[in-house]
Amino acid sequence: QQQVKQSPQSLIVQKGGISIINCAYENTAFDYFPWYQQFPGKGPALLIAIRPDVSEKKEGRFTISFNKSAKQFSLHIMDSQPGDSATYFCAASENNAGNMLTFGGGTRLMVKP
Amino acid sequence: DSGVTQTPKHLITATGQRVTLRCSPRSGDLSVYWYQQSLDQGLQFLIQYYNGEERAKGNILERFSAQQFPDLHSELNLSSLELGDSALYFCASSRSGLQETQYFGPGTRLLVL
Numbered sequence: 491q492q493q494v495k496q497s498p499q500s501l502i503v504q505k506g507g508i509s510i511i512n513c514a515y516e517n518t519a520f521d522y523f524p525w526y527q528q529f530p531g532k533g534p535a536l537l538i539a540i541r542p543d544v545s546e547k548k549e550g551r552f553t554i555s556f557n558k559s560a561k562q563f564s565l566h567i568m569d570s571q572p573g574d575s576a577t578y579f580c581a582a583s584e585n586n587a588g589n590m591l592t593f594g595g596g597t598r599l600m601v602k603p
Numbered sequence: 604d605s606g607v608t609q610t611p612k613h614l615i616t617a618t619g620q621r622v623t624l625r626c627s628p629r630s631g632d633l634s635v636y637w638y639q640q641s642l643d644q645g646l647q648f649l650i651q652y653y654n655g656e657e658r659a660k661g662n663i664l665e666r667f668s669a670q671q672f673p674d675l676h677s678e679l680n681l682s683s684l685e686l687g688d689s690a691l692y693f694c695a696s697s698r699s700g701l702q703e704t705q706y707f708g709p710g711t712r713l714l715v716l
Contacts, residue, residue, distance in 0.1 A: 593648075
């Protein structure tokens with residue numbers, strides 16, 4: 491059972507454009523939503539995370555938008571750069587389940603120069 | 604560099620065999636997590652330990668087992684290996700084992716022939 495659905499699977503964006511990746515979840519007990527970035531041959535690394543008490547969080551060019559009623563959240567990468575080319579994973583966890591992360595399927599982003 | 608080390612980097616073995624993957628967490632981190640990343644299943648949580656005790660369990664097969672030692676390093680044991688066990692195995696660590704950043708190691712790539 492896929493509890494976190496991520497789309498699109500792949501995304502091509504021109505340099506300077508906006509990359510948007512969407513995730514939807516089913517488990518209403520989820521209350522922590524991180525995004526991880528993974529480069530080829532490397533382990534995932536935390537990019538930005540949000541909790542459901544806020545609707546938006548911005549860190550530099552990266553913004554998470556969160557819609558609790560729709561059970562959806564998204565990552566926006568502004569002014570996308572070729573160095574942003576990587577695979578992005580959304581994830582979710584619930585407070586009473588330790589720190590067990592349920593990951594979305596991943597989005598392979600390519601930013602063309 | 605996340606500070607999490609994993610050995611070996613690559614492992615090639617045959618079906619039916621047993622292997623042990625090793626993980627050393629970041630200095631000061633008490634919690635260790637194991638994840639499996641494959642093309643068809645994506646990134647899946649296997650198990651979490653906190654200060655030597657099992658904290659959470661995911662979709663870990665009965666043929667797989669793990670433990671965390673007093674020095675906080677962890678080992679993931681995979682036995683009776685099948686072709687479908689071929690995957691990247693990541694270890695991650697965090698400070699307290701609660702909802703916080705998980706730092707991923709570089710992974711061990713297992714190929715079962």
